[in-house]
Amino acid sequence: KETKLWGGRFEEGVTDAVERFTESISYDWQLYKYDIMGSKAHATMLASQGLMTASDRDIILEGLDQIERQIQEGKFEWRKDREDVHMNIEAALIERVGEPAKKLHTARSRNDQIQTDVRLWCRDAIDKILIRIKQFQVSLVMLASKYVDLIVPGYTHLQRAQPVLLPHLLLSYVEQLERDAGRLVNCRERVNFCPLGACALAGTGLPIDRFQTAKDLKFTAPMKNSIDAVSDRDFVLEFLSANSIAAVHLSRIGEEWVMWASEEFGFLTPSDKVSTGSSIMPQKKNPDPMELVRGKSARVVGDLMTVLILCKGLPQAYNRDLQEDKEPLFDSVKTILGMLEVCTEFAQNISFNSERIQRSLPAGHLDATTLADYLVKKGVPFRTSHEIVGKSVALCVSKNNCQLSELQLDDLKAVHPAFEADVYEYLGVENSVNKFISYGSTGSNQVKKQLDDWRIQLEDW
Numbered sequence: 001k002e003t004k005l006w007g008g009r010f011e012e013g014v015t016d017a018v019e020r021f022t023e024s025i026s027y028d029w030q031l032y033k034y035d036i037m038g039s040k041a042h043a044t045m046l047a048s049q050g051l052m053t054a055s056d057r058d059i060i061l062e063g064l065d066q067i068e069r070q071i072q073e074g075k076f077e078w079r080k081d082r083e084d085v086h087m088n089i090e091a092a093l094i095e096r097v098g099e100p101a102k103k104l105h106t107a108r109s110r111n112d113q114i115q116t117d118v119r120l121w122c123r124d125a126i127d128k129i130l131i132r133i134k135q136f137q138v139s140l141v142m143l144a145s146k147y148v149d150l151i152v153p154g155y156t157h158l159q160r161a162q163p164v165l166l167p168h169l170l171l172s173y174v175e176q177l178e179r180d181a182g183r184l185v186n187c188r189e190r191v192n193f194c195p196l197g198a199c200a201l202a203g204t205g206l207p208i209d210r211f212q213t214a215k216d217l218k219f220t221a222p223m224k225n226s227i228d229a230v231s232d233r234d235f236v237l238e239f240l241s242a243n244s245i246a247a248v249h250l251s252r253i254g255e256e257w258v259m260w261a262s263e264e265f266g267f268l269t270p271s272d273k274v275s276t277g278s279s280i281m282p283q284k285k286n287p288d289p290m291e292l293v294r295g296k297s298a299r300v301v302g303d304l305m306t307v308l309i310l311c312k313g314l315p316q317a318y319n320r321d322l323q324e325d326k327e328p329l330f331d332s333v334k335t336i337l338g339m340l341e342v343c344t345e346f347a348q349n350i351s352f353n354s355e356r357i358q359r360s361l362p363a364g365h366l367d368a369t370t371l372a373d374y375l376v377k378k379g380v381p382f383r384t385s386h387e388i389v390g391k392s393v394a395l396c397v398s399k400n401n402c403q404l405s406e407l408q409l410d411d412l413k414a415v416h417p418a419f420e421a422d423v424y425e426y427l428g429v430e431n432s433v434n435k436f437i438s439y440g441s442t443g444s445n446q447v448k449k450q451l452d453d454w455r456i457q458l459e460d461w
């Protein structure tokens, strides 16, 4: 067995169980690109500070490049006995280039190294998620553009409430996604500070330049406190929180679309490309991708919980527990990327069943609130008009559940004298939708304007 890079004071090697239990290379190898990036910046800085010769630096940079190529070509052997990504790469570098490589770990610890790697990794991961969010937004805006005038029932408590334009509903998802993106952008700003040079926890007596490495790695600045720099995973928590909120949004869309695809609703039909069948029931066509979007949100939320609980009892500075943040972090990112991709494809492959939706619109007195507003315009106080319309609805129910628009003017006048002939301009879902004028409402001018705004904003991005 080879001696560990930290093996100096040890007389015996670790047991196999301990080696298996403590290794992280089986998953943290994914950080290799960032680990190498960090090592290159570090070596470059050490040379410019006179802590290493220019020729040692060049040998190290060249060696790291070769290792990176080897990894990319799948020819690098990741060794569990070398524990983690840092020691795998460093040991391989020493093997490859010899003595100069032994200077690389000057004024550096795996504690600041891992933080640097993870922050760099998160930066790129956030950028990838932001692109996927945008793609989903674009697919929703395109879907909305196909159904500019389609009125659908709006629900509260899953009971029919008021008529809304379908694009209004679809744009409500777009707004939510925009905030999801905003949270990630925000989080990225805090991720982007450089822990490198914090060393184990206390910094170093060697004359390093942390500003140089921070700048080289495109961080905003070095982190100000070396203990803080190796202690905290709040940036991981923030990232996983942002992912969780986004995942919950996607899950709700999943639920809505699954429901709308049911026979009972029958409002939308997914194409075959995004549906799957049953192994026993030949007739089945299921919206599985969106069910799994709903299902996988559980993982994303679970990942956040794992890291929250992981961090809660830790004393300040590095603790090995922190190694356990990687798998939930990787899982959260992989999962949310998959969810967004499938949501986008689903949006590109569904059609809304306009006819069936239209046929369903008479049910549920969706125009009742518009009727109450009509009476307000006639000078009736809202509380009173609410009561009057309630009675009018009761009248409908007593007349074989007819629609408000089917009541005779005399019937309405009998409920309240404020009703006049123009009341019929307010009844029925089309009339009702046309009466909405408030900012952000479902009125078609409002919705068309917002649809245009989103088209422009998403093109510019």
Ligand code: ARG
Pocket (backbone or CB within 6 Å): 024, 028, 084, 110, 111, 114, 320, 322, 323, 324
């Ligand atoms: N694999 C470790 C992690 O993920 C790297 C840092 C280990 N540091 C140490 N002193 N054991 O956190």
